[in-house]
Amino acid sequence: MNLKGIVSVTGKPGLYKVIGQNKSGFILETLDEARNKLLINPNTRIAALTEITIFGLEDDIRLRDIFEKMGARAKELPVPEPKADNKALKDYFEKISPDHDKDRVYVSDIKKIVSWYGILSSLPLWEEKEEAPEAEQDEDGTE
Template sequence: MNLEKVVAVSGLPGLYKLVTPRNNGLIIEDFDTGKKRFISIRQHVFTPLASVSIFTQEDPEELNTLFANMQAKAGELDADGALDNNQDLAEYFGEILPTYDRDRVHIGDMKKVVKWYVFLRDHHLLQGGDEEE
């Protein structure tokens, strides 16, 4: 899966497809509606998911690897149920990435990663390897 074109935008819910960068912002596309809009770099912070990694006891782990682990364990672990409470979330995260750094990876980080995974899964963006619309 290619996470280069998937961005999180501060102040906006969900994830967006990067259409094109501009010198003063980005043009993004909503995965739900398909509407494109310009977002100013002065008002928002953009985070391409490809640049996000999770601290582990060794080297940081990229989201691609983490999402692949989540997909592989989808039959035995429930990502949606993990968001119910913090203890379930920490246990779920420990199952998909046993070596995560428990001092530097906080519950909020775990929630964000699981929500991103659920969003990508529900929008069928995890299947098919590197191809992207």
């Protein structure tokens, strides 16, 4: 799964792909069929999905890892709708990520994760491999 360039914008529903940046802000494209483009000013808070974590009992859990677990178990454990009953969402998330901090991960967070999974799972980027970080090289070209 390649989440590079996929962001969430505070105050706006859905997910967006960063397609550019200029002095006025970021140029984003919606991930839906319409592929609308919008300009977000630099003061608007955006969060890259690659950087988002949720509270865990031991360590924070990367959103990417949760998405992978959801995808791997989708056949045996169907993903509920984001508007499902709060108890159903909590029960589902407990099965997907039993080591999350139940006191600090709210139902609204779970709804957002389930909603984002629904958007991402239908896109080709779900099948793409994440680009490996390039190893730093010395001046002579060796690592």
